[in-house]
Amino acid sequence: MPRNLTSPTHTSSSGSSTEYNFPALIFGVLLIxxxxxxxxxxxLSVYAEKALKTTTNYFIVSLAVADLLLAVLVLPLFVYAEFQDGVWSLNMTICDGLMTMDVMLCTASIFNLCAISIDRFIAVSVPLNYNRKHVDHRQIVLLSATWILALAVASPVLFGINDVPNRDHRECKLEDNNYIVYSSVCSFFVPCPIMLMLYCGIFRGLRKWEEARKAKLKRGIQACQKLQEAAASLPPLASLPPPLPPIIEKDFSDINLEELDQDPDPIDHYPTECKDGPVNSLSYPDGAYNQNQNQERKRAKINGRERKAMRVLPVVVGAFLFCWTPFFVVHTMRALCEDCDIPSSLISIATWLGYVNSALNPIIYTVFNTEFRKFFKKFLPKCC
Known part of the structure; x- marks a missing residue:
């Protein structure tokens, strides 16, 4: 991402002597x-566990690969520079390579977060056409675009935009302020609003689905109650269904969303006397009723999963904004206002926060997932 990464935000002012930053070294090694x-x-969990081989998890794997490469290719050199109090002691070719990988991988990490929000939006908007088990053409394009666009954002560094006259070889940073603004816009200020709007759309879509689901449940209860009343007014015959269980007599106002979450399609769990009685005995041509019912069940199951996944939405958005907003605001201000006195410690903290997001991503997207937790509980005791 557009960063000053190995940002020698504080160069040594004492000539040849260098102060070593041991807290940065310890924290950096632990973070890696x-x-x-x-x-x-x-x-490993997605590779080994069949239940985790879903399209959404493939996007999470792409995010994990970006964060993993960041920890292997970028962070060691960044920590090394921070340990030397921001002084760059290696050659500038390595510095330019580091800047390229840092911009590309951090951008890829953010773009993958954005791709996950797009994937979930599609799953909620067109659930009947959404393939959860196999990656289709649309998802392949989305995954490929994530990495291609990240490489495109970083490519100017690869092609020498950092090679400027009178370059200070004691610092490893992005030298072109215009490029810093450009990369910040591409890597954060455009994806961030898109991600927020998509999650808002997902939330609104699921709320509408819940309201429709409640209305469907209410209509079903009322139909069963009418059937029960009609049956009670007729002479007792062996062919008539027995009285409906007490659950149908439950007032609809007592039903809450937590109960609805227990089953994607609560109508299926109506007592069979009501469900299979005269209400459903009408005939439909070409099995249209059964087809429509199956589609509704599929929609309910998909939206039920998405609703549960959306419980982690505040954590996802909060962690993303908390980690990346300070970095991009600080570095964009530094590029736009060269005369502004921004403390080097603030720049360093903002940069560290951006990297911390790569440690939070696997926690956010797995600890809140039941299947991931099951795998970790099985794997970790054996491993440790």
């Missing part, structure tokens, strides 16, 4: 270990 372990576990 956490990122590697967390993202390797994500990739």
């Amino acid at each position: 270990i956490v990122i590697i372990c967390g993202n390797v576990l994500v990739c």
